Amino acid sequence: MEKEKDNFFQRVHEVARTIPVGRVTTYGAIAAHLGAPKSSRMVGWAMNNSHGTDVPAHRVVNRLGMLTGKAQFTSPTEMEERLRAEGVVVKEEKVVDFEALFWEPI
DNA sequence: GTTTTGACGTAGC
DNA sequence: CGCTACGCCAAAA
Numbered sequence: 001m002e003k004e005k006d007n008f009f010q011r012v013h014e015v016a017r018t019i020p021v022g023r024v025t026t027y028g029a030i031a032a033h034l035g036a037p038k039s040s041r042m043v044g045w046a047m048n049n050s051h052g053t054d055v056p057a058h059r060v061v062n063r064l065g066m067l068t069g070k071a072q073f074t075s076p077t078e079m080e081e082r083l084r085a086e087g088v089v090v091k092e093e094k095v096v097d098f099e100a101l102f103w104e105p106i
Numbered sequence: 107g108t109t110t111t112g113a114c115g116t117a118g119c
Numbered sequence: 120c121g122c123t124a125c126g127c128c129a130a131a132a
Binding site for chain 1: 111112113114115
């Protein structure tokens with residue numbers, strides 16, 4: 001059986017999919033969970049690939065709690081709208097009480 | 107095969 | 120307090 005070479009993306013997708021509703025996490029946290037805290041950029045890349053999958057990319061923000069990836073969504077407001085729909089308050093493209101809503105991949 | 111870029115992070119000024 | 124620069128790794132051109 002062929003091994004999945006996309007383990008990096010697959011791994012990111014798997015972790016991101018584990019994010020509970022109403023919670024958010026950071027690229028660095030996911031990257032660190034994968035064992036590559038410096039590959040935080042790759043997480044964003046993986047998320048871009050995850051567009052169209054079960055991966056809630058809107059729950060992933062940078063360590064500042066800023067919705068840096070909103071521009072990559074179908075609509076730049078979709079990310080904020082989705083987060084609000086899950087109970088996450090977004091202000092100035094940033095997550096309010098970010099550290100309180102921050103969820104670390106287990 | 108080399109160069110550029112990219113949804114980040116940290117450090118420096 | 121805000122911007123610049125560098126690092127880091129992987130994919131696309």
